[in-house]
Amino acid sequence: MAPPFLLVQLSDLHIGADWAGVDPAARLAAAVAAIGALPYAPDAVLVTGDLTNDGAEAEYAVARELLGRLEAPLHVLPGNHDDRAACRRAFGLPGEADAAVNYAVDLGPLRLVALDSTVPGQDPGRFAPEQLRWLEATLAAAPAQPTLLAMHHPPLGTGIPGWDEVNLAAAERRALGEVVGRHRQLRAIVAGHLHCVSASALAGCPVLAAPSCYLQAEPNFSSGEIEPDSEPPGFAVHALRDGELATHVLPLAC
Numbered sequence: 001m002a003p004p005f006l007l008v009q010l011s012d013l014h015i016g017a018d019w020a021g022v023d024p025a026a027r028l029a030a031a032v033a034a035i036g037a038l039p040y041a042p043d044a045v046l047v048t049g050d051l052t053n054d055g056a057e058a059e060y061a062v063a064r065e066l067l068g069r070l071e072a073p074l075h076v077l078p079g080n081h082d083d084r085a086a087c088r089r090a091f092g093l094p095g096e097a098d099a100a101v102n103y104a105v106d107l108g109p110l111r112l113v114a115l116d117s118t119v120p121g122q123d124p125g126r127f128a129p130e131q132l133r134w135l136e137a138t139l140a141a142a143p144a145q146p147t148l149l150a151m152h153h154p155p156l157g158t159g160i161p162g163w164d165e166v167n168l169a170a171a172e173r174r175a176l177g178e179v180v181g182r183h184r185q186l187r188a189i190v191a192g193h194l195h196c197v198s199a200s201a202l203a204g205c206p207v208l209a210a211p212s213c214y215l216q217a218e219p220n221f222s223s224g225e226i227e228p229d230s231e232p233p234g235f236a237v238h239a240l241r242d243g244e245l246a247t248h249v250l251p252l253a254c
Helices: 026-036 059-068 084-091 129-140 170-180
Strands: 004-009 044-048 072-076 103-106 113-114 147-150 186-191 196-201 207-210 232-243 244-250
Touching: 026 059, 026 232, 044 186, 059 084, 072 084, 072 113, 084 244, 113 129, 129 170, 170 196, 186 232, 186 244
Parallel strands: 004 044, 044 072, 113 147, 147 186, 186 207
Antiparallel strands: 004 232, 103 113, 196 207, 232 244
């Protein structure tokens, strides 16, 4: 049996941060080493935002150097801690200056569509009407190809007050769901932002928030505070075989 197509997803690297005295560059280096030690080589790598903590050029240089050690095509999109223009320069992303980073790429058996959910200067996410029109047209252009939709803010309600305040509002999720529901080739929507694994569905499409490869957040359902958790960082591996997508979350030994 032929091996599946494998897409590794990293998220929320936060290069430049110093939360809880933990070095994010060391955590990313550990993740890169763990991916390199897997018994199977990924066909592509996706990073779903917050590559840096402050959007600084020096932070992007560190992220680019460490991610460049992975011998697979690299696809990134910004998070709320990123600077669009600096991220675009560092990774050669399509578009101009600080415009939204939206693009689609054919990975062979899987099509990847990246949709920028960030709003410069704000933590919560949002989609401009023209972005949803772009998404509609982009998905309609390849209705038969298995597709993964990637963004930073996951379109799900967590029930955790601290995260729901800085994620996508219900109206944004409904507007996105109207588009998603018309395109059955979507196998999943993947994101980050939450610093924990969380899953739901939008218009019948699975939604996964991948773990951070830096620090995890405690799932506090009674407080608006977001606090670090003792759970290990990790990354996701999406496996596509015969048009079916399965996701596996792998923790790091830190």
